[in-house]
Amino acid sequence: IKFGGFFFKNCHNDYKMKFSLDEEFPDLSLHNNHMAKVLTKEIYGKLRAKSTPSGFTVDDVIQTGVDNPGHPFIMTVGCVAGDEESYEAFKDLLDPIISDRHGGYKPTDKHKTDLNFENLKGGDDLDPNYVLSSRVRTGRSIKGFTLPPHNSRGERRAIQDLSIEALASLDGEFKGKYYPLDGMTDAEQEQLIADHFLFDKPVSPLLTCAGMARDWPDARGIWHNENKTFLVWVNEEDHLRVISMQKGGNMKEVFRRFCVGLQKIEEIFKKHNHGFMWNEHLGYILTCPSNLGTGLRGGVHVKLPKLSTHAKFEEILTRLRLQKRGTGGVDTASVGGVFDISNADRLGSSEVDQVQLVVDGVKLMVEMEKKLEKGESIDGMIPAQK
Amino acid sequence: MASSFSRVLSSKRNLGILSVVGGSVTAGFLLHREHLSAGPSVRRLYPASAEYPDLRKHNNCMASNLTPTIYSKLCAKVTPNGYTLDMAIQTGVDNPGHPFIKTVGMVAGDEESYEVFADLLDPIIKERHNGYDPTTMKHPTDLDASKIHSGQFDAKYVLSSRVRTGRSIRGLSLPPACTRAERREVERVVVDALAGLKDDLNGKYYSLTQMTDEEQQQLIDDHFLFDKPVSPLLTCAGMARDWPDARGIWHNNEKTFLIWINEEDHTRVISMEKGGNMKRVFERFCKGLKEVERLIQEKGWEFMWNERLGYILTCPSNLGTGLRAGVHVKLPRLSKDPRFNKILDNLRLQKRGTGGVDTAAVGGTFDISNLDRLGQSEVQLVQTVVDGVNYLIECEKKLEKGQDIKVPPPLKQFK
Numbered sequence: 001i002k003f004g005g006f007f008f009k010n011c012h013n014d015y016k017m018k019f020s021l022d023e024e025f026p027d028l029s030l031h032n033n034h035m036a037k038v039l040t041k042e043i044y045g046k047l048r049a050k051s052t053p054s055g056f057t058v059d060d061v062i063q064t065g066v067d068n069p070g071h072p073f074i075m076t077v078g079c080v081a082g083d084e085e086s087y088e089a090f091k092d093l094l095d096p097i098i099s100d101r102h103g104g105y106k107p108t109d110k111h112k113t114d115l116n117f118e119n120l121k122g123g124d125d126l127d128p129n130y131v132l133s134s135r136v137r138t139g140r141s142i143k144g145f146t147l148p149p150h151n152s153r154g155e156r157r158a159i160q161d162l163s164i165e166a167l168a169s170l171d172g173e174f175k176g177k178y179y180p181l182d183g184m185t186d187a188e189q190e191q192l193i194a195d196h197f198l199f200d201k202p203v204s205p206l207l208t209c210a211g212m213a214r215d216w217p218d219a220r221g222i223w224h225n226e227n228k229t230f231l232v233w234v235n236e237e238d239h240l241r242v243i244s245m246q247k248g249g250n251m252k253e254v255f256r257r258f259c260v261g262l263q264k265i266e267e268i269f270k271k272h273n274h275g276f277m278w279n280e281h282l283g284y285i286l287t288c289p290s291n292l293g294t295g296l297r298g299g300v301h302v303k304l305p306k307l308s309t310h311a312k313f314e315e316i317l318t319r320l321r322l323q324k325r326g327t328g329g330v331d332t333a334s335v336g337g338v339f340d341i342s343n344a345d346r347l348g349s350s351e352v353d354q355v356q357l358v359v360d361g362v363k364l365m366v367e368m369e370k371k372l373e374k375g376e377s378i379d380g381m382i383p384a385q386k
Numbered sequence: 387m388a389s390s391f392s393r394v395l396s397s398k399r400n401l402g403i404l405s406v407v408g409g410s411v412t413a414g415f416l417l418h419r420e421h422l423s424a425g426p427s428v429r430r431l432y433p434a435s436a437e438y439p440d441l442r443k444h445n446n447c448m449a450s451n452l453t454p455t456i457y458s459k460l461c462a463k464v465t466p467n468g469y470t471l472d473m474a475i476q477t478g479v480d481n482p483g484h485p486f487i488k489t490v491g492m493v494a495g496d497e498e499s500y501e502v503f504a505d506l507l508d509p510i511i512k513e514r515h516n517g518y519d520p521t522t523m524k525h526p527t528d529l530d531a532s533k534i535h536s537g538q539f540d541a542k543y544v545l546s547s548r549v550r551t552g553r554s555i556r557g558l559s560l561p562p563a564c565t566r567a568e569r570r571e572v573e574r575v576v577v578d579a580l581a582g583l584k585d586d587l588n589g590k591y592y593s594l595t596q597m598t599d600e601e602q603q604q605l606i607d608d609h610f611l612f613d614k615p616v617s618p619l620l621t622c623a624g625m626a627r628d629w630p631d632a633r634g635i636w637h638n639n640e641k642t643f644l645i646w647i648n649e650e651d652h653t654r655v656i657s658m659e660k661g662g663n664m665k666r667v668f669e670r671f672c673k674g675l676k677e678v679e680r681l682i683q684e685k686g687w688e689f690m691w692n693e694r695l696g697y698i699l700t701c702p703s704n705l706g707t708g709l710r711a712g713v714h715v716k717l718p719r720l721s722k723d724p725r726f727n728k729i730l731d732n733l734r735l736q737k738r739g740t741g742g743v744d745t746a747a748v749g750g751t752f753d754i755s756n757l758d759r760l761g762q763s764e765v766q767l768v769q770t771v772v773d774g775v776n777y778l779i780e781c782e783k784k785l786e787k788g789q790d791i792k793v794p795p796p797l798k799q800f801k
């Protein structure tokens with residue numbers, strides 16, 4: 001099997017094939033994650049001899065899910081991709097997981113990509129008395145390199161070099177600077193922490209068991225524009241995480257900057273023959289199957305003290321295809337009635353579709369909040385399922 | 387016992403790593419991996435210089451010894467089961483170390499790692515084991531406990547005595563690299579052998595996946611239960627994979643002989659009791675080890691051992707005897723004497739708090755044990771601890787009476 005002109009003989013997997021399927025099949029009896037629900041001995045038996053061209057195997061895919069049985073109430077994915085080819089080589093396992101995670105998405109479905117910000121309607125009039133900040137993030141993987149669970153130091157450094165070059169060529173509102181994690185000064189570090197930009201070595205075992213923290217902080221870094229409204233993380237959980245944000249409720253502007261910035265960056269990578277990983281079935285390819293499609297999370301920090309205690313709050317969110325988090329991010333609780341509200345979907349709808357849902361949904365919820373403030377009922381405003 | 391392992395590991399070993407355990411050749415059951423030689427190099431996409439780790443902020447034995455030249459020489463090599471240099475050094479790359487504590491920074495994935503990566507491991511071993519040169523020296527093994535003299539301490543000072551070591555099952559990969567099947571086989575082989583122990587060694591196995599809540603509570607109360615490793619030194623080396631699959635604890639009914647299965651090594655063997663009878667603790671230790679060895683040999687297995695490195699364990703710091711013999715001892719006066727550390731150094735002893743490595747002493751009670759592992763035999767090391775602890779107690783008694791103490795001359799390194 002060829003990869004970049006070299007043959008990768010996976011000696012370790014060849015050795016493992018001497019042991020029987022039963023001997024190697026993981027004990028998933030106490031597990032509650034998507035991988036554990038889907039992986040049967042039959043599927044494992046079919047996949048265990050395979051190896052992607054770069055040497056990633058099914059055991060590599062599932063290790064994080066074996067090591068992290070999960071929580072009775074939170075359903076984690078329990079597997080990762082090591083390279084673009086993982087989604088093909090291990091489709092017998094990943095397709096059902098993708099279907100479970102992404103609302104029944106079928107192996108034959110096609111994903112729509114739409115980064116034309118002009119297609120977004122409204123979004124510039126969210127009430128800043130309620131909407132404190134707006135943010136859109138996504139991830140991008142660079143074609144021709146393996147992903148964070150699997151890449152070597154050499155690859156990771158090459159990804160960093162390419163990224164630095166690409167980002168350095170941006171100008172205008174996107175003119176900015178790169179801060180490598182292992183080379184920043186104390187003053188720079190203080191500033192990045194104060195701006196809430198600095199990312200740390202992952203501590204979550206979901207990530208560390210998948211090998212994403214290896215060699216930290218080698219070839220990791222943060223780039224941001226001078227205005228501090230456009231930020232790129234290099235070599236954290238994905239090759240690139242791209243974030244556009246600002247205070248207040250002008251999601252339209254945040255999304256415009258997001259789309260324009262992404263497209264500029266993509267052009268530069270394409271010129272170097274390293275465009276982004278994408279296909280018409282799975283959209284943008286990222287490390288975690290949960291981030292396939294758009295990989296987009298568009299959200300706001302919004303004050304909803306009354307609505308959030310309303311009996312129908314959860315149902316409203318579900319119908320609007322939105323999810324809530326605390327303002328510390330995923331797994332945090334809300335403080336003072338301020339929530340992080342964002343799109344729940346990633347795959348099967350476009351970037352414009354998903355941000356539109358956020359814009360429309362948040363606008364409606366702010367109106368509901370205002371009604372509740374006046375002591376009025378919101379029963380007539382409960383939306384239909386989107 | 388027909389398992390996939392008897393098919394894999396059936397014919398004579400011919401890799402040049404001889405097993406001459408305790409002076410006798412174990413005929414007919416030598417094990418070998420038939421399917422892959424130590425040969426095929428792994429092709430790399432990037433040159434060694436692009437892959438060489440950034441070790442500028444590192445302070446561990448691996449970082450001190452891994453030159454770009456050595457990296458370049460070894461980075462394409464692979465052991466028969468597919469373990470590579472990058473895997474072996476990952477823990478040292480991920481854990482730069484502490485300015486004051488020098489960790490090893492590297493592990494072995496299998497027995498062959500110590501051969502295939504010898505260019506790096508030999509200098510690390512020499513540095514860690516105070517000059518023991520694996521290229522020229524031989525390690526003595528001696529588990530004859532009758533040779534220990536003066537091995538009963540004054541119980542007014544010594545609260546408990548303990549000896550621990552590790553053993554690896556030849557033919558199966560070590561915890562950083564083992565597959566689930568191999569780990570389960572280690573468990574089966576060892577539990578099977580332990581079931582054959584009799585009399586004062588008769589006991590029971592508690593699998594981590596299957597123990598009842600009551601059993602778990604009892605093991606916690608006895609301070610026997612081990613947890614999933616949280617130290618990044620271990621997790622970055624892959625030793626916590628698939629937890630708690632195939633992990634467990636065995637102990638005898640009297641709770642004086644305890645075996646951990648598939649934690650940081652295939653097995654960790656511990657003999658202990660309250661009070662100061664180190665001789666009896668060591669007698670049980672030796673008897674138990676020899677019995678287990680005999681029982682696994684009946685089934686065609688053996689421990690990893692060679693005369694260059696002694697018993698082969700995951701961490702290079704545990705080569706040789708892998709033995710730590712120690713006591714919890716009350717030394718309130720001596721520990722406050724400014725000469726305490728020097729005395730310990732010269733006696734080739736180290737102190738720890740009674741919570742184990744990295745803890746502080748409480749109320750003048752210390753964990754005192756041997757510093758060395760490799761280059762001296764089990765008997766020699768235990769005698770060193772016996773002599774040393776007796777000396778420390780004498781110092782404590784002198785100080786009680788207001789008499790002065792002497793710093794003993796330094797012991798010779800390798801005997």
